[in-house]
Amino acid sequence: MRSEELGETLLPKRLALPIFASDPLSSVAYATEEILLVLTIGGTVFLHLTPWIALGVVVLMAVVVMSYRQVVYAYPDGGGSYEVVSSNLGPRAGLVVAAALLVDYVMTVAVSVASGVDNIISAFPSIGGARVGMAIGFVVLLAAMNLRGVRESGKTFAAPTYLFIFGILLMVITGLVQAALGHPPVAASAKYPITPEGSANTLAGAALVLLALRAFASGCTALTGVEAISNGVPAFRKPKSRNAATTMTVMGLTAVVMFAGITALSLVAKVHKTNDTCQLVGFPGDCHTASQPTVIAQLASSIFGGDHSPLFFYIQAATALVLILAANTAFNGFPLLASILAQHRYLPRQLHTRGDRLAFSNGIIALAVVNAGLLWLYGANVTSLIHLYILGVFTSFTLSQIGMVRHWNETLATETDPAVRGAAQRSRVINGFGAVVTALVLVIVLITKFTQGAWLAVLAAVVLWVMMRGIRRHYDAVADELAVVDPKAESVHPSKVHGIVLVSTLHKPTLRALGYAEAFRPDTLEAVTVAVEKESMDELKQKWSDYDVRVPLKVLDSPYREITKPVVGYVRSVKRDSPRDVVAVFIPEYVVGRWWEHLLHNQSALWLKSRLLFTPGVMVISVPWQLSSAPRADHPARRAPGAVRRGEPAGPEREPIRTGKQG
């Protein structure tokens, strides 16, 4: 895409919803399940808490959606949490959000892919052994697609997301109608009672509260990805902010309905789901390796007539697909955020360089590698991965809302129009309430999840934060050092150029280097070699006179058979004798094509070059000789070996002439 063509295609709401909402909507696929898994610690006695916990999640969802509607209006140019927090609370807080979001993108991929694989295995239990392999396979596939630049259009997103929404709603309505008609669905797992873990059925007081809070924290996964729309406001059709806000409300309502419906149905159908299958009394197979179908799969099976019915497979396919799409949004978001951070000099420049496809590739590869490791480490287990997930989400929620409160404060400080003031005051109340609520949830999540794995996410974010600050400090220091203060004083005009051609043997690359060096007409020019072995030195001297080379040859002694030290020492001595001059070191090099050929060549030249680059007042000139195996840059045809034209006396080197012009 040419620069001018960027940002031409704007999205109607019906496409914006699936594009931005696949992440938040897909999370209803595992949110209910995670609540049930926590509560079954006490057998079935605590399952009656489920509706209240689900209600808490729904209320929280409403608060967050309302808060982000304010963001959408306040930042029509795209209010990513990083920008909102950076501009309102300063770069340090912004960097906290950035670190949390980077961890979050990683976890979005891991959790979504793991849950997607779970739903595939629920449909085809016989492939359960390939769980980790499948999960890593999806990550590799997503990375490959994004590396090849396969950009899904809105329509690619629209179909699976709408199929998912439609399928879940159909399932919820069917199930509720069945229940109303007196034939409630019964999950296959309902016939296996759950035995409480240890003495968990006697929990009371603080322990019960902690259990409920932990279940609530798990259920909050339904909220992941809600902020996606606020990042994407510029992609909406006009009026951007209003359309985005409406889409956000629709998304929130859809998510709430789907989540509440699934939760209600799982209680109606008596879905028994536990991480430790040994807790299921009478469950078939080895309780330590058997895995149960996901909650979605159990519901679909019981409502749509068994796990071989077409609608069951439809629900599972749509669920898996929307989860993989959700993972894909992270593959878009991560490199973009990394690129913005690199632009702000918090990450290595290679992640930015606009227009260089390499920049995004690095981010994509990094995301894929970290994820493959995580999925392997955690056996692609959704519940284990979930513990690392929501912390980052709520960190950025909370800081964003605090940032918004600061934003409205500033608006109120300067604004005089009473209508605007009134709106700002209302928004400030909403965002302030959102900040308090999300902060509270953040604390709950921290307390209930920290020892279960969230500490790793915290540690990763802290390490990222420290690293990013270090990188920024380094870039700033370099920029300070390189900045021109006084162009007159800092311009360099050496009086003379001393040319030195490094020679080890007299082959074609050396002849070319000597010819190029002479063409430069430096003030002095000499060839320098290091005497390591007497025989080869004698041979070189002999050839030097045989070939009648006009450049004088200077031989450096090297009693200890070193190369680099004598050369650097000689260059420094030349420089010392005439500090106002510059020394130009010509190095004949041959370039090879295949990667393994590099291992066979030029290692000492590379080392020497890097040492010379550390020597002040020197320039290092590579005179390349392209071996026949080397690809020519942008060259239509390769020159065959031996195709050098001979017999043109002292002629210039020539290339195959394409234009017919002669210089």
Added chain:
Amino acid sequence: MRSEELGETLLPKRLALPIFASDPLSSVAYATEEILLVLTIGGTVFLHLTPWIALGVVVLMAVVVMSYRQVVYAYPDGGGSYEVVSSNLGPRAGLVVAAALLVDYVMTVAVSVASGVDNIISAFPSIGGARVGMAIGFVVLLAAMNLRGVRESGKTFAAPTYLFIFGILLMVITGLVQAALGHPPVAASAKYPITPEGSANTLAGAALVLLALRAFASGCTALTGVEAISNGVPAFRKPKSRNAATTMTVMGLTAVVMFAGITALSLVAKVHKTNDTCQLVGFPGDCHTASQPTVIAQLASSIFGGDHSPLFFYIQAATALVLILAANTAFNGFPLLASILAQHRYLPRQLHTRGDRLAFSNGIIALAVVNAGLLWLYGANVTSLIHLYILGVFTSFTLSQIGMVRHWNETLATETDPAVRGAAQRSRVINGFGAVVTALVLVIVLITKFTQGAWLAVLAAVVLWVMMRGIRRHYDAVADELAVVDPKAESVHPSKVHGIVLVSTLHKPTLRALGYAEAFRPDTLEAVTVAVEKESMDELKQKWSDYDVRVPLKVLDSPYREITKPVVGYVRSVKRDSPRDVVAVFIPEYVVGRWWEHLLHNQSALWLKSRLLFTPGVMVISVPWQLSSAPRADHPARRAPGAVRRGEPAGPEREPIRTGKQG
């Protein structure tokens, strides 16, 4: 060491023996054990085969020693198997030996270290859990010592080797005297009968022969390292060949006496030793993890009064030490052989470069890494490692002896002196016999060991062989391509130099690059930049006029936001318009000190440079700017940041002046 000082110190026989014989002598520490381990497959019923198998090994030892005495006389300049085979049977056969020897050096380290650790654990059973860690630790220690260039003098070697010989002989004599006096030593393990594996006690016919051959093949480990003396002839005092031959005979006799003595004693003392401790009836501890003391340790304990007696610890210490020394000889031999092979262009040049300590370092590091992997993979288990070992030894034995036969044939074809002819004929018979015998052993080893792990050694050698031939072909092709045929025609004299300074922003490194480029006074000079973002381009143009830079600035368009392509394209277009000229591309670079800083800089410059190097007719000039964090090459003091002197109008760049001279 200075070049002239090399090869001054010659060895008397009493020092040459321990230096060259620590490897072959140390192998008696495990040869008997490996025979017993194979035979105990049938409980104790096949142990009566032991003396015959030992006799076979002794005869083989005599044959090999006699054969190598011929080599020593024929090649007074050092008859390494690689040289003998290369010169007599051609480079392809020589390369086979080289590959076999490289594998062999690796296995010498692995087996010796593992056996050394075994003997240490036999003395201190409580540290048995640290087996692999200790083994890898010794490898790292040996590598570190050799990397630091700690060269052991003859005396370092002499003491442990003589202590080992003396200790083993003392033990053998004491044990035999005890037996003669009617009080034979009884090994601690004698009281645990061995149960046969499966129906192994009923072996007969072919299966029995195979068992005996397998035991014999294991016993042949006693012969490893015999050829060491023939490599080292030049290090002997005059008459070199005779002294070397005498030393070889003494070594052979010593090895035979020690090996025969240990084997006889282990039968007398009824040492029961098996790899699967479950075969030992009544053996204490968990039979799957318990490890038994080595044969040496069992003998020393029974003969010298228990495993707390001083003489027991003396035997174990001397054995472990001589085994580690044997591993050390491989750390000397491997880089040397690799260096010779690199000199013959079969291995990457970096392994040769005489005088560059790096060359040997690469070999040492490679040997250590491969060994650490092997020891980890095989759990530092001597028996598992032994299977990979002797194949290479006998490959080089056999090919050497065949080569020697060819050598004597050639001598006889030209020689007329009857005395010399007679000697040559005798030698030819000996070497011919040696060739037949060692070839037979090679076949036995291949048959009995291939499936037990020797295939890996074969595979490794084949891969090495193919790789080395590929490397040689590559180097030959490059040398052909670079050779100067007609110096007049192939000298290059471009008519003009077009200077191009690449600019991205106008900071100090750019100013320096512009100044240096001007100092060169090329025929044309322009600054070139790529327009990626409009704002930064406007800023650059503004600065260009503000700073009053005299070099014209050319802006290349880049609609696709690429950097490399427009630059390479422009350089090629300049080159196309004037093919007789050369294009000099100046690239301002800053060099940083810490490794991680490299990750933050210069990636695009590096990429651009490498693309330009592939463009014919271009030279690439790096103008370095040393950041304050960068170390100055060989510089006594660092320049502090900001210590650039200001206020010297248009002055040259200056270094801190050490001599007081002003240029």
